[in-house]
Amino acid sequence: MADAPRLDIPRTGGRRLSSFIRYNPDAVGATAETFARFLGTGRYLAIQTIIVIIWIVLNVFAVSLRWDPYPFILLNLAFSTQAAYAAPLILLAQNRQADRDRVQAEEDRARAAATRADTEYVARELAALRVAVGELATRDFLRGELSRLVGEDPEEIQRRERRARKRREREAAEREALREG
Numbered sequence: 001m002a003d004a005p006r007l008d009i010p011r012t013g014g015r016r017l018s019s020f021i022r023y024n025p026d027a028v029g030a031t032a033e034t035f036a037r038f039l040g041t042g043r044y045l046a047i048q049t050i051i052v053i054i055w056i057v058l059n060v061f062a063v064s065l066r067w068d069p070y071p072f073i074l075l076n077l078a079f080s081t082q083a084a085y086a087a088p089l090i091l092l093a094q095n096r097q098a099d100r101d102r103v104q105a106e107e108d109r110a111r112a113a114a115t116r117a118d119t120e121y122v123a124r125e126l127a128a129l130r131v132a133v134g135e136l137a138t139r140d141f142l143r144g145e146l147s148r149l150v151g152e153d154p155e156e157i158q159r160r161e162r163r164a165r166k167r168r169e170r171e172a173a174e175r176e177a178l179r180e181g
Contacts, residue, residue, distance in 0.1 A: 028092075029092060029093070029096045032088075032089040032090075032092040032093045032096070033092075033093040033096060033097075035086070035089045035093075036086075036089055036090045036092075036093035036094075037093075039086050039089075039090065040090075052075070055068070055072070055075055056072065056075075059072065143157065143161075
């Protein structure tokens with residue numbers, strides 16, 4: 001009596017059906033999706049309709065071939081078996097699709113958050129640049145201030161500006177000539 005197994009303690013190391021069956025859940029899911037895709041096509045429905053019509057016609061009119069006479073119990077059994085396998089396969093395929101959709105939605109949310117953060121950063125940088133540019137002194141302002149401080153003749157300043165402008169135009173023409181040539 002002491003060697004009898006106790007019912008309140010789970011067995012360890014015992015043989016279970018799950019220890020004999022090894023399967024890859026992804027492979028089973030992919031196969032289920034393949035079947036579900038096939039079961040949802042017009043081609044499958046057309047083939048099934050033709051088989052059912054042939055089945056009924058042969059069992060009603062071909063007296064020597066009657067393997068499933070009216071009320072077609074074997075045909076009903078075939079449909080029941082098909083439904084018993086098709087429904088879980090379709091549900092498994094839908095669950096896998098829902099999992100993929102959930103992962104995709106999470107990735108989309110993360111990507112949108114990153115994009116939003118990048119956009120806000122760029123907007124802050126642009127605002128900072130606008131403020132910085134607004135605080136820059138212009139060339140005319142600097143020249144005026146320098147000429148006021150130095151006390152130069154305004155005509156001399158204009159001559160210098162014309163020479164600088166001609167030099168810039170000449171350099172721009174030379175760059176253009178180099179690009180064309």
